[in-house]
Amino acid sequence: xxxxxxxxxxxxxxxxxxxxxxxxxxxxxxxxxxxxxxxxxxxxxxxxxxxxxxxxxxxxxxxxxxxxxxxxxxxxxxxxxxxxxxxxxxxxxxxxxxxxxxxxxxxxxxxxxxxxxxxxxxxxxxxxxxxxxxxxxxxxxxxxxxxxxxxxxxxxxxxxxxxxxxxxxxxxxxxxxxxxxxxxxxxxxxxxxxxxxxxxxxxxxxxxxxxxxxxxxxxxxxxxxxxxxxxxxxxxxxxxxxxxxxxxxxxxxxxxxxxxxxxxxxxxxxxxxxxxxxxxxxxxxxxxxxxxxxxxxxxxxxxxxxxxxxxxxx
Numbered sequence: 001x002x003x004x005x006x007x008x009x010x011x012x013x014x015x016x017x018x019x020x021x022x023x024x025x026x027x028x029x030x031x032x033x034x035x036x037x038x039x040x041x042x043x044x045x046x047x048x049x050x051x052x053x054x055x056x057x058x059x060x061x062x063x064x065x066x067x068x069x070x071x072x073x074x075x076x077x078x079x080x081x082x083x084x085x086x087x088x089x090x091x092x093x094x095x096x097x098x099x100x101x102x103x104x105x106x107x108x109x110x111x112x113x114x115x116x117x118x119x120x121x122x123x124x125x126x127x128x129x130x131x132x133x134x135x136x137x138x139x140x141x142x143x144x145x146x147x148x149x150x151x152x153x154x155x156x157x158x159x160x161x162x163x164x165x166x167x168x169x170x171x172x173x174x175x176x177x178x179x180x181x182x183x184x185x186x187x188x189x190x191x192x193x194x195x196x197x198x199x200x201x202x203x204x205x206x207x208x209x210x211x212x213x214x215x216x217x218x219x220x221x222x223x224x225x226x227x228x229x230x231x232x233x234x235x236x237x238x239x240x241x242x243x244x245x246x247x248x249x250x251x252x253x254x255x256x257x258x259x260x261x262x263x264x265x266x267x268x269x270x271x272x273x274x275x276x277x278x279x280x281x282x283x284x285x286x287x288x289x290x291x292x293x294x295x296x297x298x299x300x301x302x303x304x305x306x307x308x309x310x311x312x313x314x
Contacts, residue, residue: 018039018043018044018045018047018098019043019044019045019098019171020044020045022100023045023098023099023171023172024097024098024099024145024171024172024178024181024182024185025097025098025099025145025169025170025171025172026095026096026097026138026141026142026145026169026170026172026181026185027095027096027097027142027168027169027170028093028094028095028096028138028142028168028169029092029093029094029096030053030054030091030092030093031084031085031091031092031093032085032090032091033085033089033090033091034084034085035084035085035092036082036083036084036085037082037083037084038082039080039081039082040080041080042075042077042078042079042080042081043075043077043078043081043098044077044078045077045098045099045100046074046075046076046077046098046099046100046101047074047075047081047096047097047098048072048073048074048075048096048097048099048185048188048189049067049072049073049074049075049083049094049095049096050070050071050072050073050094050095050096050134050138050188050192051067051068051069051070051071051073051092051093051094052069052093052094052095052135053069053091053092053093054085054089054090054091054092054093054094055067055068055085055086055088055089055092056073056083056084056085056086056089056092056094057083057084057085057086057087058073058075058081058082058083058118059081059082059083060075060076060079060080060081060116060117060118061079061080061081061115061116061117061118062115062116063114063115063116063118065114065118065120066086067086067092067094067120069131070122070123070131070192071120071121071122071123072119072120072121072122072188072189072192072193073118073119073120073121074109074118074119074120074121075117075118076101076117076118076119077117078117079116079117095135095138097141097185099181099182099185102182102186104186105186105189108189108190108193109121109189109193112193112196121192121193121196122196123192123195123196130191130192130194130195133187133191134188134191134192137184137185137187137188137191138184138188140184141181141184141185141188142168142170143155144172144177144180144181144184145170145171145172145173145177145178145181146170146173146177147173147176147177147180148173148174148177149173149174149176149177153180205247205248206243206247208233208234208235208240208243209233209243209244209247209248211232211233212229212232212233212240212244212252213248213255215229215232216229216252216255216256216259217259220256220259220260220262220263220282220283221260221263221280221281221282221283222283223283224252224256224283226240226241226252226253229252240252256283257293258297260282260283260284261282261293261294261297261298263281263282263283264278264279264281264282264284264290264294264302265294265298265305267281267282268302268305268306269306275287275290275291275302275303278290278302279291279302290302
């Protein structure tokens with residue numbers, strides 16, 4: 001059945017402009033059929049929704065989308081929108097946040113734009129996505145928004161456990177609470193966008209090779225070997241090395257060295273660690289060897305690179 005928001009009732013909050021952009025408001029709803037919000041002039045702030053269960057339907061300008069578990073839908077301010085429980089669904093459980101978006105968010109969300117200021121970030125087929133971490137980030141955002149600034153900041157908001165906790169809303173009080181809440185929301189954006197990118201990259205590459213790449217990228221300084229990487233993906237060392245090289249055009253150890261050099265360059269650019277400590281943190285046991293391969297890769301020794309070298313690519 002095609003997704004459409006045409007059937008959403010207009011009885012909930014008609015004409016409500018939403019919170020002003022200076023506020024950070026977060027909530028968790030579990031709504032039944034008939035729930036809907038309609039803002040003919042749009043909102044003054046950004047709206048982010050992340051679906052936990054059930055189905056929602058959202059419309060921004062001329063663009064419509066459905067929202068299922070794991071979907072992040074972002075609506076930019078100033079464009080008419082409406083949203084609610086999708087027709088035929090028995091409920092829509094979702095987190096939402098109204099706020100002013102940080103400048104970096106639009107760049108991260110850009111590849112997921114649908115037009116008219118709507119962004120839809122959807123997990124790839126068969127991908128579980130970072131659901132547990134996203135849920136935890138929203139709980140933390142709710143707790144941070146409730147913090148008044150007295151006493152210690154809360155660890156997290158407790159998960160919903162009773163029918164009375166079907167709706168939770170908080171407005172961030174004060175600059176510290178607001179910035180902490182925005183940091184949690186930024187984690188949500190990064191996690192969902194990063195997971196979506198991961199499902200789109202590496203098309204045609206064997207999942208075991210992709211997994212080995214992920215292990216190397218996650219911790220280039222670890223003592224990886226062909227044998228240890230092969231064990232992680234349940235292949236013999238010879239089969240793993242052959243498959244990796246055939247699919248990517250470079251050996252696992254060449255991939256590892258490149259990742260370590262890239263990691264070292266980033267440390268030199270962004271920290272004041274000594275060259276010896278950068279070498280050790282990047283997986284090079286010998287500073288002499290590190291100096292030699294770094295100079296061969298970047299055309300300058302590590303110490304000189306810190307002040308004159310270009311930024312490594314992202």
